[in-house]
Amino acid sequence: MTAPLRVLSLYEGFFAGGARVLHTDVVAGLHAGGQSHRVLSVAARARRESTVQVMWDDPRCRRLVEAGVEVRSLGRTAGDAPLGPETFGPRHLRRAAAMIAQADIVVSLKEQPLGLLLALRDRGMMPDVPVAVCLHRSDPAHAGSARDWLDEAARTGLVSAAIACAASTRDAYREVLGGGVEGGVEAQVVANGIDTERFRPGTARERAAIRRSLEIPADAPVVLFAARFDAMKNPGLFLRAVAAHARRRPESHYLMCGAGMSSANPALRAAFAEAGVPASARVHLLGIRDDMPALHRIADIVALTSAFGEASPLCLIEGAASGATPVTTSVGDAARVVEGFGIVTAHDAASIAGAWDVVLAERPAFRRLALAARPRLSRERMIEQYRGAIEALATRLPLAA
Secondary structure, three states, X not given: OOOOOEEEEEEXXXXXXHHHHHHHHHHHHHHHOOOEEEEEEEEEEEEEOOXXXXXXXXXXHHHHHHOOOEEXXXXXXXXXXXXXXXXOOHHHHHHHHHHHHOOOXXXXXXXXXXXHHHHHHHOOOOOOOOEXXXXXXXXXXXXXXXXXXXXXXXXXXXXXXXXXXXXXXXXXXXXXHOOOOOOOOOEEEOOOOEOOOOOOOOOHHHHHHHHXXXXXXXXXXXXXXXXXOOHHHOHHHHHHHHHHHHHHOOOOEEEEEOOOOOOOOHHHHHHXXXXXXXXXXXXXXXXXXXXHHHHHHHOOEEEEOOOOOOOOOHHHHHHHHXXXXXXXXXXXXXXXXXXXXXXXXXXXXXXXXXXXXXHHHOHHHHHHHHHHOHXXXXXXXXXXXXXXXXXXXXXXXXXXX
16 A cells, blocks of 8 residues: 655744635645645744734644644744744754655745755755745745745755746746746646635525624625735725725725734724725724634625735635625736636726725626636635645656656
């Protein structure tokens, strides 16, 4: 009997974000399907978006543990900048090398953990194990120093393969990876998928209960903005759209959830003032939530106003699978993702607010389109494509050695 393939995933840390949601879904699915997965997180806590997020409290971490995946940490603290090779001491490197040596393949969630692998290589401690990197941005320039680490890792053969979550990601990283050049790394595209059993239309009783908990009337329009407080997500543009929309649709409610989406964040308070959001606007600041499926079920619209960096945003398909209509700016593969059931707007508050009006005026028709798209949003296809990519790497490299 063949032993299961041993895969070690490297996380920069566990904190709120779509890439961690998606990768955790992949790891749990592959582990349940016969591969043997473990996770090493560089950081045990993260200071981001005016919050301190502890690894063991994170729902992604808890889900992996519940799925039987071993999760360990080097105990570092993640911040706005990734941890560079020079920051790792002998103790960290010995622990990491020991876990890597027990794996057949290492999979890095984004390019940030490559700082650890470069430190191991530079000090002669990197085991001879192939490395794949999973990429989730459409603008490598905004990855900071981690972009340079990926460039070096690809040029020197430390990284053997890449998996991009969107065509825009593959195209944006082609130069960094040296794709098409001898010795370069080509990125395979595996489009995002979601658990459509979790993200589904709610029953009348479910929707009524979550609306009551948030003090939202049963017939009030709901716009959901699920994003961390970050320039990439452009919360200021969302708030300007709220200001325009709330003046003519004062019965609407706007939910803002994610890291930093709290009244305790002074930058968010300043953004409200700058956008001119009227005091009468019904904006709910919910912070980090563990009940995102429930919030999507009561939403009429899931809004994305990102300025850059997005590849294949999960919130758009999570909302659609629940019956909400995505209204998004044109970033990454967003237009391709929502084709047939969503609306793409300019990066302009009036255009966004106008699109919200269109959706609310034709709500039943837009809801039918979103729910009809559910079969193509499922994660099963995604997990099988990840399985194929990882197993192909495992069989290809020994033959080339």
